[in-house]
Amino acid sequence: MDLTDAKLDHKILLRSDGTSVYITQDLGTAQLRYKDFGANRMIYVVADEQNYHFQVLFEILKRLEEPYAEGLYHLAYGMVDLPTGKMKSREGTVVDADDLIAEVIAEARKNSKERDTLADISREEQEDILRKIGLAALKFFIIKVHPKKRMIFDPKESVDLQGQTGPYVQNAYVRIRSVLRKAESSFAEATAGEGNGQLSIGRKSLEYNNLETDEKDLIAQLYEFSSLILEAAREYDPSVIANYSYNLAKLYHKFYHDFSILKAESEAAIAFRLKLCQAIANTLRFGMDLLGIEMPEKM
Numbered sequence: 560m561d562l563t564d565a566k567l568d569h570k571i572l573l574r575s576d577g578t579s580v581y582i583t584q585d586l587g588t589a590q591l592r593y594k595d596f597g598a599n600r601m602i603y604v605v606a607d608e609q610n611y612h613f614q615v616l617f618e619i620l621k622r623l624e625e626p627y628a629e630g631l632y633h634l635a636y637g638m639v640d641l642p643t644g645k646m647k648s649r650e651g652t653v654v655d656a657d658d659l660i661a662e663v664i665a666e667a668r669k670n671s672k673e674r675d676t677l678a679d680i681s682r683e684e685q686e687d688i689l690r691k692i693g694l695a696a697l698k699f700f701i702i703k704v705h706p707k708k709r710m711i712f713d714p715k716e717s718v719d720l721q722g723q724t725g726p727y728v729q730n731a732y733v734r735i736r737s738v739l740r741k742a743e744s745s746f747a748e749a750t751a752g753e754g755n756g757q758l759s760i761g762r763k764s765l766e767y768n769n770l771e772t773d774e775k776d777l778i779a780q781l782y783e784f785s786s787l788i789l790e791a792a793r794e795y796d797p798s799v800i801a802n803y804s805y806n807l808a809k810l811y812h813k814f815y816h817d818f819s820i821l822k823a824e825s826e827a828a829i830a831f832r833l834k835l836c837q838a839i840a841n842t843l844r845f846g847m848d849l850l851g852i853e854m855p856e857k858m
Contacts, residue, residue, distance in 0.1 A: 560572055739836060773813065787799055797849070
């Protein structure tokens with residue numbers, strides 16, 4: 560096919576013996592997706608090294624007058640390097656994904672042993688939590704970077720509980736869940752989960768009027784969430800949600816250190832802060848779920 564008028568060159572679609580080439584299969588796959596699923600919008604998440612390939616593919620489908628041709632989008636992302644340098648298949652320096660995941664989980668296990676925070680639960684539960692922490696570290700570290708930027712993934716840095724990492728966000732959630740469990744134990748009536756308990760804490764929280772600046776900042780941050788989800792979808796940029804989750808977690812960690820929650824100055828302040836904590840936990844869990852990251856109850 561001659562695509563020179565679109566400044567793309569000539570493209571072979573079939574070999575002379577009738578066998579297919581790489582792009583032939585992509586053409587067939589696009590047709591099957593439309594036939595099987597009625598997809599009129601297709602997003603190809605492939606590295607920017609394939610930019611030209613997708614320009615050609617989309618142009619050919621337009622010329623074939625496929626009904627979905629205008630709904631094709633290449634979400635090109637920058638390549639991921641390791642601290643040791645660029646991965647190259649010809650030089651045998653490519654890292655297997657399973658090996659990388661295992662390395663990150665091993666880093667999470669090492670950090671956990673140093674803190675000794677999981678000793679009171681079963682081995683099976685420990686491994687499940689370490690898996691969640693490790694995968695969060697890996698996914699978040701990559702997703703927090705704008706898709707089009709090249710990046711260096713550092714396994715050790717990715718599990719840092721003090722940095723801009725997935726485990727840092729998870730730790731904020733775990734802290735909140737711990738606070739809520741303590742509240743449930745100490746104030747059973749106010750935090751029973753449903754019915755009179757929820758109504759009681761809801762009414763009591765409305766009596767709290769003198770909000771601290773940090774509390775106002777947290778509320779403002781919560782209100783931004785829905786609009787940022789739309790922005791992330793519109794721009795094909797999940798880093799928006801990752802960075803929002805980090806900023807919300809950072810604000811909560813500061814609030815947790817600076818203010819008392821369960822021993823606040825009044826019942827109204829306690830009730831309000833528990834409601835605020837619950838809202839933050841829900842938002843962190845939902846935001847990280849959008850990124851494919853699970854939240855542990857302990858870590």
